[in-house]
Amino acid sequence: xxxxxxxxxxxxxxxxxxxxxxxxxxxxxxxxxxxxxxxxxxxxxxxxxxxxxxxxxxxxxxxxxxxxxxxxxxxxxxxxxxxxxxxxxxxxxxxxxxxxxxxxxxxxxxxx
Amino acid sequence: xxxxxxxxxxxxxxxxxxxxxxxxxxxxxxxxxxxxxxxxxxxxxxxxxxxxxxxxxxxxxxxxxxxxxxxxxxxxxxxxxxxxxxxxxxxxxxxxxxxxxxxxxxxxxxx
Numbered sequence: 001x002x003x004x005x006x007x008x009x010x011x012x013x014x015x016x017x018x019x020x021x022x023x024x025x026x027x028x029x030x031x032x033x034x035x036x037x038x039x040x041x042x043x044x045x046x047x048x049x050x051x052x053x054x055x056x057x058x059x060x061x062x063x064x065x066x067x068x069x070x071x072x073x074x075x076x077x078x079x080x081x082x083x084x085x086x087x088x089x090x091x092x093x094x095x096x097x098x099x100x101x102x103x104x105x106x107x108x109x110x111x112x
Numbered sequence: 113x114x115x116x117x118x119x120x121x122x123x124x125x126x127x128x129x130x131x132x133x134x135x136x137x138x139x140x141x142x143x144x145x146x147x148x149x150x151x152x153x154x155x156x157x158x159x160x161x162x163x164x165x166x167x168x169x170x171x172x173x174x175x176x177x178x179x180x181x182x183x184x185x186x187x188x189x190x191x192x193x194x195x196x197x198x199x200x201x202x203x204x205x206x207x208x209x210x211x212x213x214x215x216x217x218x219x220x221x222x223x
Contacts, residue, residue, distance in 0.1 A: 004154075032210055043116075044155070044203065044214040051210065089154055093210070099145065099168060100205075100212060102154030 002027045006090045006103035013080055013110055021075040021106050023064075023090035031092040033057075033066050033073040034100065038087045047075075047088070082110045114138065116215035118204050124221045130192035133218045137185070137206030143167075144181055145212065146189050147203040155203055161187065194222045 007022040025031065035047040035057070048057030053068035062077045073090060090103040117136040125131050137144050142163050147155035158177065160168040163184035172179070176195070181187040191198055201217040 036214075043216040044205075046211055046213075049211065091154070099157040099160055100147075100155070102156070104152070104154050 002031070002092060002094065002101045004090050004092055004101055004103035006088075007106050008104070010107040010109060013108070015082055015110055015112050016079045017110075019075070019077040019080045019084075019108070021088055021090075021108070023073045023075065023103060025071050025073065025090075025092050027071075027092055027094065029094050030068075031094050033064070034091045034093070035062070035064055035073070035075050036089040036091060036102075038089065038105075040086070044089070080108075080110050082112055084108060085110045116204055116206055116213055118202075118215035118218055120218055121216065122219050122221075124223060125194055127196055127222050128193040130190065131194055131220060132188050132190045133202050133204075133220075135187045135189070135204030135215060137187070137204070138208075138213055141206035141208050141213075142184070143207045143212075144187050145203075145205040145207075146179055146187070147205065149201040149203055149217070151200070158189070158202075191220075194220075196222050198222050 003026045032051040034049045036044045037047045048059040050057040050066035056065045064075045087105045087107045089105045091100045144161045146158045149155040158172045159179045161181040164181045179189045199222045203217045205212040205214045
């Protein structure tokens with residue numbers, strides 16, 4: 001079945017550091033890929049998505065590129081801020097209105 | 113646009129008791145999902161509805177969990193009887209196309 005493996009946390013970085021959170025997936029078809037973020041005390045929010053190979057999703061300075069050849073969708077940000085502290089989930093779905101399969105989440109803490 | 117509404121936000125019950133959660137999806141979203149998120153893990157799908165029909169309930173423990181979506185809008189998820197391992201956050205989500213929108217969840221503690 002489908003699965004998502006993401007970098008284990010927690011991850012602690014200093015403000016303005018470069019961020020990478022690794023995510024790889026296993027799927028039977030051609031999934032859409034997502035990064036969701038969960039800020040303290042809030043619900044899951046979609047951060048970015050990519051629906052086909054070589055697409056780059058981007059939002060709030062975060063980027064991730066759908067790499068079919070390496071089955072990866074790594075999350076990157078060039079300069080993190082304290083406000084980026086949250087739990088980040090990589091996820092996939094096999095199509096529109098299909099269930100999401102999530103990774104285990106990576107807790108990110110940014111220190112000033 | 114109003115988001116996905118869930119209630120209650122928190123619930124504490126004793127094992128073997130019953131509990132129910134309510135979800136109101138975003139207006140016009142035909143697809144509704146219930147996920148279970150155990151502490152330290154990613155959300156796991158329990159059941160998916162398309163309008164008022166069940167699309168996927170393969171991961172729903174049907175001996176104790178039940179869900180319904182009356183008239184294809186609101187949904188309720190029930191656990192009866194609850195076990196200690198049911199302690200988790202129960203998330204409701206809805207979608208129209210690719211993107212799923214999540215509610216804030218109900219945190220259930222079974223003691």
